[in-house]
Amino acid sequence: MIIDCHGHYTTAPKELQNYRDAQIAGLKDPSYVQTKGTINISDDQIRESLENAQLKLQRERGTDVTVFSPRASAMGHHIGNATTSLHWTQHCNDLIYRVCGLYPKNFVGVCQLPQTPSEPLANCVAELERCINQLGFIGCNLNPDPSGGHWTAPPLTDKYWYPFYEKMVELDVPAMVHVSASCNANFHTTGSHYINADTTAFMQFLTSDLFKDFPKLRFIIPHGGGAVPYHWGRYRGIAQDMKRPLLTDLIRHNIFFDTCVYHMPGIELLLKIVPVDNILFASEMIGAVRGIDPETGHYYDDTKTYLDKATGLGADDKKKIFEGNTRKVYPRLKL
Amino acid sequence: MIIDCHGHYTTAPKELQNYRDAQIAGLKDPSYVQTKGTINISDDQIRESLENAQLKLQRERGTDVTVFSPRASAMGHHIGNATTSLHWTQHCNDLIYRVCGLYPKNFVGVCQLPQTPSEPLANCVAELERCINQLGFIGCNLNPDPSGGHWTAPPLTDKYWYPFYEKMVELDVPAMVHVSASCNANFHTTGSHYINADTTAFMQFLTSDLFKDFPKLRFIIPHGGGAVPYHWGRYRGIAQDMKRPLLTDLIRHNIFFDTCVYHMPGIELLLKIVPVDNILFASEMIGAVRGIDPETGHYYDDTKTYLDKATGLGADDKKKIFEGNTRKVYPRLKL
Numbered sequence: 001m002i003i004d005c006h007g008h009y010t011t012a013p014k015e016l017q018n019y020r021d022a023q024i025a026g027l028k029d030p031s032y033v034q035t036k037g038t039i040n041i042s043d044d045q046i047r048e049s050l051e052n053a054q055l056k057l058q059r060e061r062g063t064d065v066t067v068f069s070p071r072a073s074a075m076g077h078h079i080g081n082a083t084t085s086l087h088w089t090q091h092c093n094d095l096i097y098r099v100c101g102l103y104p105k106n107f108v109g110v111c112q113l114p115q116t117p118s119e120p121l122a123n124c125v126a127e128l129e130r131c132i133n134q135l136g137f138i139g140c141n142l143n144p145d146p147s148g149g150h151w152t153a154p155p156l157t158d159k160y161w162y163p164f165y166e167k168m169v170e171l172d173v174p175a176m177v178h179v180s181a182s183c184n185a186n187f188h189t190t191g192s193h194y195i196n197a198d199t200t201a202f203m204q205f206l207t208s209d210l211f212k213d214f215p216k217l218r219f220i221i222p223h224g225g226g227a228v229p230y231h232w233g234r235y236r237g238i239a240q241d242m243k244r245p246l247l248t249d250l251i252r253h254n255i256f257f258d259t260c261v262y263h264m265p266g267i268e269l270l271l272k273i274v275p276v277d278n279i280l281f282a283s284e285m286i287g288a289v290r291g292i293d294p295e296t297g298h299y300y301d302d303t304k305t306y307l308d309k310a311t312g313l314g315a316d317d318k319k320k321i322f323e324g325n326t327r328k329v330y331p332r333l334k335l
Numbered sequence: 336m337i338i339d340c341h342g343h344y345t346t347a348p349k350e351l352q353n354y355r356d357a358q359i360a361g362l363k364d365p366s367y368v369q370t371k372g373t374i375n376i377s378d379d380q381i382r383e384s385l386e387n388a389q390l391k392l393q394r395e396r397g398t399d400v401t402v403f404s405p406r407a408s409a410m411g412h413h414i415g416n417a418t419t420s421l422h423w424t425q426h427c428n429d430l431i432y433r434v435c436g437l438y439p440k441n442f443v444g445v446c447q448l449p450q451t452p453s454e455p456l457a458n459c460v461a462e463l464e465r466c467i468n469q470l471g472f473i474g475c476n477l478n479p480d481p482s483g484g485h486w487t488a489p490p491l492t493d494k495y496w497y498p499f500y501e502k503m504v505e506l507d508v509p510a511m512v513h514v515s516a517s518c519n520a521n522f523h524t525t526g527s528h529y530i531n532a533d534t535t536a537f538m539q540f541l542t543s544d545l546f547k548d549f550p551k552l553r554f555i556i557p558h559g560g561g562a563v564p565y566h567w568g569r570y571r572g573i574a575q576d577m578k579r580p581l582l583t584d585l586i587r588h589n590i591f592f593d594t595c596v597y598h599m600p601g602i603e604l605l606l607k608i609v610p611v612d613n614i615l616f617a618s619e620m621i622g623a624v625r626g627i628d629p630e631t632g633h634y635y636d637d638t639k640t641y642l643d644k645a646t647g648l649g650a651d652d653k654k655k656i657f658e659g660n661t662r663k664v665y666p667r668l669k670l
Binding site: 144145150151153154155158184185186187188190191192195196199203204206207218223224226227229230231232233234235236237238240241261262263264265266271272273286287288289290291293300301 | 369479480484485486488489490493519520521522523525526527530531535537538539541542558559561562564565566567568569570571572573575576596597598599600601604607608623624625626628635636
């Protein structure tokens with residue numbers, strides 16, 4: 001079985017965005033009372049949004065299951081307040097639940113969290129419990145920068161996050177570290193903000209004893225780990241200078257990199273540097289890059305083609321990357 | 336000749352930091368009147384600070400000249416106000432001038448700029464002119480985030496920066512894009528802030544027509560271009576989706592990557608991805624990583640050893656990376 005651990009519902013019916021637009025417009029109206037409201041999307045609309053998109057690409061590429069979450073760039077945790085974020089998040093997660101109900105062999109859910117800058121994480125704990133226990137989801141996306149590019153939250157290693165980590169460990173679910181759209185003009189959302197967040201999170205973990213406090217806490221750092229494999233020597237050297245553990249020990253049970261790296265030399269570097277047990281197959285499909293690479297004739301984000309061609313990767317290793325590691329990191333995945 | 340285009344005076348005599356400490360302490364005293372003051376450092380102290388450090392490593396590693404600038408992490412543009420930054424910057428640059436005077440065959444100067452968040456760049460234009468025309472420097476370090484990790488400045492492609500770019504073009508000098516220390520707890524200075532800034536700047540350039548306005552403007556993106564070579568497919572794909580130029584055309588005359596990547600697989604990726612004409616030898620010595628890699632027996636930052644061993648890199652290519660490209664990017668280099 002080939003499991004893609006990183007897909008977002010970027011093709012949701014327009015009613016979802018209409019709801020969000022109205023919600024944001026309401027925030028500007030002093031007389032507006034925030035209510036959760038409803039979104040009317042039919043099962044047929046959901047099917048239509050997927051059949052010629054993610055499902056078609058699953059068939060064409062030969063992947064079986066996508067670990068599926070709401071559109072990351074639309075999480076927008078910096079917009080409005082805690083109530084705004086909660087209503088929006090619950091609708092987004094409920095829609096993922098419906099996707100998984102319609103296509104139980106193709107999608108398994110991962111939830112967005114109702115984060116809000118400077119707010120405690122009680123809402124996130126509750127929504128995680130709801131999604132895992134009631135909706136059958138298997139993990140969550142945790143945003144290290146709910147401010148959207150201003151980086152005002154404490155580092156992921158700060159005790160601010162501990163109540164949420166306690167719930168993650170209790171439920172035995174991992175988090176993918178994933179920011180949302182940038183509202184800072186310096187950062188292009190998918191080109192730099194996403195990648196920077198990956199690099200930033202790794203360095204936070206490197207300098208902290210977080211995993212001594214939570215030995216079973218598991219994070220997926222997406223987009224091939226940001227800049228980390230390319231600068232592995234730099235990180236090994238910094239860890240050594242700081243008398244921190246070896247990177248292979250740091251990551252072993254707690255940090256995993258996905259394969260969302262969109263060219264063969266990058267994938268080859270990832271496979272050369274990161275232990276095979278810490279690599280999870282993913283494509284981010286349909287996501288940041290939508291075109292076909294004229295150099296290969298394949299979609300840039302068809303990362304399976306790179307792995308299929310990778311030399312020196314034995315059958316056992318491929319099975320780990322395509323399936324086994326993801327089952328280990330997401331033990332609630334039962335397909 | 337082997338030219339290292341990226342070295343900082345990280346070993347300056349302690350009197351420099353004492354000056355800075357007093358300057359910062361003064362900012363807290365309402366009665367304090369900012370004056371430039373003096374720093375008493377003898378030529379012997381300067382010699383001593385270099386002989387067993389950068390000069391020793393130049394000799395051991397077989398490099399000839401270092402393009403030398405003040406300690407990047409100490410620029411601290413977010414501290415105090417425009418006057419604070421100007422006084423501090425002039426002292427730092429004057430010290431580099433003295434280094435270059437004492438060792439004219441070993442060091443050539445690149446200046447720090449008196450940037451201050453939200454201030455116009457007139458001070459920077461004046462200091463650039465002073466350093467180039469009076470001190471014989473050949474380039475500058477430009478900080479895309481003078482706030483130190485809060486990213487409050489406009490992107491490097493914004494017209495805010497244009498007066499400075501006009502002066503760079505007039506003087507025919509390049510800028511290395513280089514942030515200073517992070518005062519944001521999310522970012523480790525050398526582990527994530529530096530690398531993120533490199534990635535961020537590249538993406539800003541990719542999405543803009545800056546080089547149509549300034550065809551002769553040249554930037555060095557240090558630390559091997561941040562995450563860019565590792566994610567080259569992602570950037571090619573994003574550029575394609577946005578109908579932007581090919582990356583090779585984008586960078587050809589305007590963007591150059593240094594070789595501050597501290598392990599062989601990273602260097603191999605850089606050499607495979609980035610056209611040889613856009614790669615400049617550098618080590619960042621003595622900088623972010625000070626130890627010896629137990630896997631190789633060499634200093635992590637002895638990047639010459641990686642290039643010496645790189646297969647498929649012919650003599651002409653090596654000469655470009657070690658010398659020719661740097662002369663092209665820094666035409667004022669006359670050694």
